[in-house]
Amino acid sequence: MTRPAEYTRQSIIKAAVTLFAEKGFEGSSVRDIVTKARVNQAAINYHFKGKDGLYLEVLKTAFEKLTENAGFDAEKLKSLSREEALRSFVYQQLRPLLFRDEMSRYIRMFAWESAHPSKVFRKFMATNSVSYLTAAVDLVRRFLPPNAQQRTALCAAIWLMGQCSIFVRNRELFAQEPFSITIDEPFVDELTELITRLAIGGLLQASESRG
Amino acid sequence: MTRPAEYTRQSIIKAAVTLFAEKGFEGSSVRDIVTKARVNQAAINYHFKGKDGLYLEVLKTAFEKLTENAGFDAEKLKSLSREEALRSFVYQQLRPLLFRDEMSRYIRMFAWESAHPSKVFRKFMATNSVSYLTAAVDLVRRFLPPNAQQRTALCAAIWLMGQCSIFVRNRELFAQEPFSITIDEPFVDELTELITRLAIGGLLQASESRG
DNA sequence: GTCTTCTTCAAACGACCGTTTGAAATGAAA
DNA sequence: TTTCATTTCAAACGGTCGTTTGAAGAAGAC
Structure with a gap:
């Protein structure tokens, strides 16, 4: 295996992550990706056996990187x-x-999937959902009564994970009319505070009534 | 104007609403629509000046019907x-x-748009957002302190409207593995209860800390 | 009847999509 | 230097997309 091959692979992955984060999987064409990566059209099929294969590769590394870091690490x-x-x-x-x-970019990629999961993502989740979903399930379970049904916890976890994705996906949209929201640090702090309290209050309230 | 023309129009609209609700605007092709409506390919362009025009027409009637009914009527x-x-x-x-x-079907159409608004929908909202968004803004304002910023209320309203759309959009998905959720009346009642309490508790909690 | 306007229709257009092809280039092993 | 597998490349393939075309059909006015 020669050296330039690995460079091409990494170029494609980097460009793909950027575009998938910006427009989602289906919104990014292979022509956009290879143009951004400055490689040939056929490179994606040669190195990843198609667009789906590339996405699976990207999802795998994104998942690994995310679980290594704060916020998604169950232990932390x-x-x-x-x-x-x-x-x-x-x-x-x-x-x-x-x-x-x-x-x-990784988080934003997952935000796209939380809206309407693609086939590749669902396939990926089928093998990796354990560590991905249970982190959220464990988190909400700490607010729910111990005897809460697994179904309730699962719904609450899905609900929680979708909380922020609307804002993340449509970042550019909210900057325009009729919202005209300036997305700066104070705003994100405020939004974090708002959503956290919405979730805390909500989960506790749910706990009280259904415990 | 002959009579069959209006019949064709209505056939197209009916088929379009069904498909847009199931797969969203971009997920439904004009060929799918005309096949379901049993009309000719060119009919959509003749009667609605294109797919966008048809969608705008559908959005208009959907919006009217929704505002006429409980749950979206601000007065009620x-x-x-x-x-x-x-x-x-x-x-x-x-x-x-x-x-x-x-x-x-109308609600589900809007659920698709809440994930990632299409150009047509954004254009539509630019002229109709007043009655559409303010209903939600008014609702959340009743839980927020009187002096809450408009920006906070707007975020809370967007947040609220996105609460259910995940479940609505991906109805079929949650029926499969790894969720295997049977979507019947008891479940929807339970989910309504859960989300309502999540929102009530959350909005009040947010109100207490930021009032 | 003819004329006119509205409506339908099969076929094609041009653009984009993911993928395939087969030859050319590359670079290490012999 | 020759050999040979690996990698790149321009071009094309087959498919779907929304839209356009121009002729044919339908129905009322004259």
């Missing part, structure tokens, strides 16, 4: 109080509103 | 207590999980 969340853990989770999900770093 | 919501109004709003949004009637 357990060391915090449930309120702090929730706040950490929410802030992590809102991160793409402020930063355009690697982690933000 | 005001006559209820804020908790009952919120519950009514949530239940209305979850309606497509149980019923497959006209109203459910």
Whole structure:
């Protein structure tokens, strides 16, 4: 295996992550990707066996990177109080509103999938959902009564994960009319505070009535 | 104007509403629509000046029908207590999980747009957002302190409207693995209860800390 | 009847999509 | 230097998309 091959692979992955984060999987064409990566059209099929294969590869690395970091690491969340853990989770999900770093792009990719999961993502989740979903399930379970049904916890977890994705996905939209929201640090802090308290209050309220 | 023309128009609209509700605007092709409506390919362009024009027409009637009915009518919501109004709003949004009637299809259409608004929808909202968004803004304002910023209320309203759309959009998905959720009346009642309490508790909590 | 306007229809257009092809370039092993 | 698998490349393929075309059909006015 020669060296330039690996460089091409990484170029494609980097361009793909950027575009998938911006427009989602279906909104990004392979022509857009190869143009951004400055490689040939056929490179994606040669190196990843197609667009789906590339996405699966990207999802795998994104998932690994996310679980390595704060906010999605189950162990770290357990060391915090449930309120702090929730706040950490929410802030992590809102991160793409402020930063355009690697982690933000990964989160934004998942935000697209939370709206309407693609086939590739569902296939990916079928094998990796354990560590991905249970982190959120564990988190909400700390607010729910111990005897809460698994179905209730699952719904609450899905609900929680979708909380921020509307804002993350449509970042550019909210900057325009009729919203005209300036997305800066104070705003994201405020939004984190709002959503965290919405979730905390909501989960506790749900707990009280259904326990 | 001959009679069959109006019949063709209505056939197209009916088929379009069904398909837009099931797969969203971009997920439904004009070929699917004309096949379902049993009309010619060119009919959509002749009667509606293109797919966008058809969607605009459908959005207009859907919007009218929705504002005429409970849950979205601002006046009716005001006559209820804020908790009952919120519950009514949530239940209305979850309606497509149980019923497959006209109203459910309209709600589901809007659920698709809440994920990632299309150009046509944004254009439509630019002229009709007043009555559409302010109903939700008015609702959440009853839980927020009087001096809450408009920006906060706007975010809370967007947040609220997105609460149910995940479940509505992906109804079929949650019926499969790994969720295997049977979507029947008891479940929707439970989900309504859960989300309503999540929202009530959350909005009040937010109110207490920021008032 | 003819004329006119509205409506339908089969066929094609041009654009984009993901993918495939087969030859050319590359670079290490022999 | 020759050999050979790996990698790049321009071009094309087959498909779907929304839209356009121009002729044919339908129905009332004259």
